[in-house]
Structures are given as C-alpha cells and as structure tokens.
Amino acid sequence: MGNIWGCLAPWHRSSLPAGLPHCNTPRSLLQINDSLITTYRDHCHNLTRGGSVFDTMSELFGRATGTTRGIGGSMHMYNKAENFYGGNGIVGSGIPNGAGIAFAHKYRMEPNVCVTMYGDGAANQGQKYEALNLAALWELPCIFVCENNHYGMGTAEWRAAKSSQFFTRGDYIPGIKADGMDVLAVKQVTQFAKQYALDKGPIILELDTYRYHGHSMSDPGSTYRTRDEINVMRQSRDPIDRVKKLLLEAGVPPEDIKKTEKDMKKEVDDAIAEAKKAPEPPLTWMWRNVYANPASCTLRDVGGRYVTPVHDSHYKDLQQIA
C-alpha cells in the first residue's frame, strides 16, 4: 500500500481536491475551518492545507524539513491548524474518523463540515457502513467523498464491487455523482454538499476520476489495464488541460498560461532540488511525540537502554541541523 512519488510533479496526480478551499465567500464554499480527512493519497491535500511543495517533497524523501519531519512519510501528512487530519494508511480507517470530526463540529455547534475522502476500493469496507449509519442517525455534518478512479490497486471496480454506483451505496444517505476531473463541476457539487450537510446531515459525493500511474512506485500500472485506456483518459479528460482550454476560450493570452506553467515548473524543480539537499531527521527525533504527556514513560531502544521520550511539535532545533 505504499505511495512514493519520487520526483513527479504533484499536480499531475489523478484528481484534484474537492472545491477550492481558500475561497472565503460565499459561505457555502469550503473554508479553512471545515475539516478534511483523506487516505494515503494525501500530497495535494497537504498543498491546499498549509503545506508547500518543499515540505511535501522533503517528506517524500524522508527529510527533517518535511511536513511531518520525515517521521510520518508519504502516507502521513497532517496540519491541525488548518483542520487537515491526514494522511491515513489503512484503507477505510479515515471514514469513521471523519464522522468523528464532523461530530466534534456539531458538538461545538460550529457551522462547519468534515470532508471525508476515500476511494472506490475502500467503498466496500464494513467500517464505512458503520460510519454512514452513525452519521445519518446522529445527523452529522459530514460530506463523504468517494474518489472513484476505478481501480483499487490492481483490481478494477467491476471485480471488487457488486454495485459500482458508489453514490447510491449510502442507501438512506443521498448521493451525487460528478466528473471529478472537471474543476468547476467539483466546485459546484461541493458547494451544494456543504449546504446540505449543514442543514440536513450527511451526503455522499462520488467524483469520477482516473489514476494515470500505478497504485504506487512499485506498480507499473499495466498488468491489469491497457495503455490505450490510460492514454485516452489523459487526452480527453485531463483536468489541467481542460482548465487551460477554458482559459484560452475565455480570452486569457496563451503567453500568460505558458508563463504560469513555466513558473510553476521552476517552483517545483527548485523545491525538489532544495528538498534533496535537506538532512534526514536526527536520531533524537525518533523518540519524539510517541506521547503528548510522556511523564513516567520510558521507551526501550534496540540495545535495551531506556530512553525518556519528549513531546515537541515545534522542532526549533531544525535550524541547527538544516
């Protein structure tokens, strides 16, 4: 279940994050106070919730400058201050967690939702149905988002799910299906879903998308599907190309688009180069944050010595090693 990206530019991944999280008006668009929880495919979400290309790539390379200090890794990026809860490696486990985060919003009477993302592979998990039941019973402001890229690792949806109409699988919870590779469609459907979740309770969004690459770096992605299929998707549905086309049709000068692309590529390339130079976390960091309150805790190392763990989420000593 690994998902190591290497040097691939992160916005060529399979689907865009739902909505445009940094808009402040109108209220029904996602705000930074709305929570987000997703799967191990979390790199782009990290970028929309306080992360930079540099700290994302640093984390993928396991460096001290990474989002989670080289301790979490590719699958585990978080940002509590921006209500981003990861970064969850076990398929389906984030779904009941998301219901719990929505529960917290409701408990504290906040006008906020939790966007709880999962894939078509996770959509068959038992704990998803337990979470849907709780969310519906307790009317939790939870938007369950199924990013359907049609493959759970190497197993196509028609081989894993008796019904691959994932937006209908909430039974008593209403669902909407949208083209996940169309930014504006995702924005619209998220707007609707947030208002619905705040007024009535949970809702399911199925965002139809596609995964160009394999499941992870160890998967060539071609033993279970054809290269033709991948190429057709790239050519006809690529979300970035569609946005480019829309901008050109709207009269944006092509030079502007080329410049933006060039700038973005430079930003990414520079960040990757910087990240490659960053140091790995020091050994002392291995013993940090096992506990938030480490009083009386000692942890045994490989050789049998006991280490006193510490809690430190600030990592001010990064300056000394970076």
Next chain:
Amino acid sequence: MSLLQQSRSLGGALLRGVGLLSQSTRCAAPSASSPSIPLRYMATQGPTQMTVRDALNSAMDEEMERDNDVFVLGEEVAEYQGAYKVTRGLLQKYGPERVKDTPITEAGFTGLSVGAAMAGLKPVCEFMTWNFAMQAVDQLINSAAKTMYMSAGDIPVPVVFRGPNGAAAGVAAQHSQCFAAWYSQVPGLKVLSPYDSEDCRGLLKAAIRDPDPVIFLENEIVYGESFPVSSHVLDKDFLLPIGKAKIMRSGKDVTLVSFSKMVGYCLKAAEQLQSEGISCEVINLRSIKPLDRATILDSVRRTHRMVTVEEGWPQSGVGAEIAATVQEHAFDDLDAPIARVAGAEVPMPYAASLEKAALPQIEDVIKATKRILNK
C-alpha cells in the same frame, strides 16, 4: 451482550457464590428527578465505603462536570444506564448530546471516537467488554496509538477506552479474554488496570485528563466490591499518577506482583502466608504501560524472590515482561527463578469446575510462592 449471556453471568455467579448480589440489586434505573447520589455527600470524616462501580461513575461524573469536551459513548451507556450500570445517572444529568448510545458497531464508533479526539474533544468510549473491542483493534492501534507520532506531534488523540477485561463468571471462551499484554506492547498507548475504588477514581480521572489514548481495563467481578475511600480520594481533583505502581502491603521474603482482580488474590494469599511466617510484599501495578519498573526492581532487590500473577495467558504475557526486566536489571539480586502464575492456555471453558481450573486461584499463588521459597 445478549440477555442470555447476561442472565447466565448473573445467575451463574450467584450460584457459585461470587459476590455479584450487589450488582443485581442496583438494576433499577434512577428516575429523572433523582440522579445517582454519590456516597461522598453522605460522608463527613473518616473512611467511607465505595463500590468500584460508584468509583468509576463518580470519576466520569466529575470529569464531565469539569470539562465540557468530555463525553461518553458506547453500547447501552445512556438509556440502559450502562450494561453493568457503571454509567448510571449520567444521561439524566448531562443529556443525550453528551451521553450517547451507539449501535453495535465497534469499528465505527471507535473510529468516530478517535476522530472526535483528533478534533479536540475528549471521548470516554465504553466497550461492553474488551472482547468486543477486537472488532476495532485497527482503530485503536493504527489510528489512536500512532497518530501523535506520525503527525510529528501535531495531532494528539485524548481518548479513553474503558470496559471490563478478563474473565467474568460463566461467560465462556469468547467473552473471557485478558488483553493487558496485547495493548501494553504498543508505544503510543497507555494501559491502566485498576484494582480497588481508589485506583478506579484516581486512574480514570487521570486518564480522562491525559492527552494520550488510554486503554482502561476494568474487571466485572470487582464492580460490586466495596473498598474504603478517604476524603482525599473523594476529592474531585483526586488524581493518581499514570505509570506508578502501589505497594499494597510491605514484606521482606518475596514480592507478589499483579494487577486488577489478582491484586485481591495476592493480598489474601499474603494474609494466609503471614500466618505461616512468610512475609510477602504485594505490588499493585495499576499501570501496565508505562510499567513502573523502578518499584518492581526496588522491591525484588529487597526480597530477592518474585511471583507474578495474572489471569491472562502466559506466553508473552505481563509476567513474561516483568520476568525479563527483572533478570536484565536485578539478576544478581535473585535467590530463585521468578515464578509466573497465569491463566491456563486454553480458551475459557464453560463448566464451572473447568473455569475455576483455568484461572489462578489464591491456592495457586500460595503454591508458587512456597515453591520458590523451597517450602
């Protein structure tokens, strides 16, 4: 828990004379106008008697009153007043938004508890028994225990998971397992197992205030047992430190180490052995993780002999960890091998005589102690 299993548990226990009478007399639900009145309001000075059940109940009540972020959820915790009546009165006092009955979906409500804790609330999640929590082990380990670490300290998970652990009476193989050893292995969890009412009050209050995920292993048989509690213990800010064992009885010939109900057995064994001239020091671990190695080692350095006692299975059990630690750090202080008394390595049989044979009895503690004293 099915009605059949509940009646077997109560009926079986009554027939075998295990003191559950106090449990059966507390089954009536209080009316809305008279929530459960804690015994402490009746005490003025000197030790009061308090049942373990009331100790847990009062601890939760006080912490919910103190901190609005604390809420309770689990099967039957609200309208039923708690499967074992431990949450009696809380729904009446705090309402259905803070005391929530869940469906029988452990993976779902455990995951929900973890999510709520990540978002800053302080759930107290009850498992009707820890056997049922196996449905939710992934959430306990991969979500609750590890998130603080994986997030490099960004996201604490301040949740308490509590419920009865280990053998009850007549509930057979799938309802009788002890999980102390399993959870105690995981860095990121704290694992507590109280014995008496003082332990229950102090440790549960400390657990609820602690920012880390706590596995709180109670014992159904002891719920109805009364213990003296001082006014200090009844204070609403009474806390016990997590990671510190208690020496229940000082002694010089041998150290008996255990947790939960077995502490009571060790104390009774110590009484009997005293009349035969053997002086036992009895340690109540209270905390399985962190384990109070200092207290254990200090004791064995004085007594030179040790018996560990637990209900759970022996292989890789709590006693195994204690024995490994003692021989690592106090090898030269030992005058005899460490004896382990543990549950028989079988799934729990149903028949009363077999169940008795499968679990440590006071006689077994006495035999093991005498064996290592060559008596």
